[in-house]
Amino acid sequence: MSDNGTPRPHRGIPEGAERQVAALYWEAFGRKLGSALGPPAKGRAFLAAHLHRDRGITALDDAGRVVGVAGYHLAGRALMGGSARDVLSLYGPLRGVPRLALLGLLARRPAEGELVMDGICVAAAHRGAGIGSLLLREIAAVAAENSCSRVRLDVIDVNPRAKALYERHGFRVTRTQHTPFLRTLMGFGAADTMHRPVTPDDLGGGSPR
Known part of the structure; x- marks a missing residue:
């Protein structure tokens, strides 16, 4: 932790913390991910086994435990990894192919000069x-x-607290995609795309590494 007791930021996923990160991700996004990677135990194991550790930022407490994580997609790599072959190997062709289709709906690739927080x-x-x-x-x-x-x-659309946090940090909605067909399956019926410009003031982040 930092001197004031606040968890400190750490670039990357610490070695050995993959299961902690997978558990946090599943707690936050299990409803959305469950249709593609469930049941929960199998989904968490898949996430832990296929994380790209260099595409995450963690918050660590004074014992080195992960208490927060943000993943991002940059230069062709995202925090959540795993190829189509990995999915088919774990779930089999019959169940794996529909899961790949659902994962494709969730995929967000960065445009030129863009970092996607996922x-x-x-x-x-x-x-x-x-x-x-x-x-x-x-x-x-x-x-x-x-x-x-x-x-x-x-x-x-079912996460207004997160949207309010992003707005406080300069993100603005640029597009709303309505997906009513996903409400029953994944628990949401619309998603806002938000952008925030990067400025020279962003260099250095919030605290030492």
């Missing part, structure tokens, strides 16, 4: 302590260090 989550016991803001500042710093002009994310 998920942020904080452990329940640590919410309200500013960890989400800390992670967003580090995401912006990564974007600046990689000469990106903007950060992009998507937030679903």
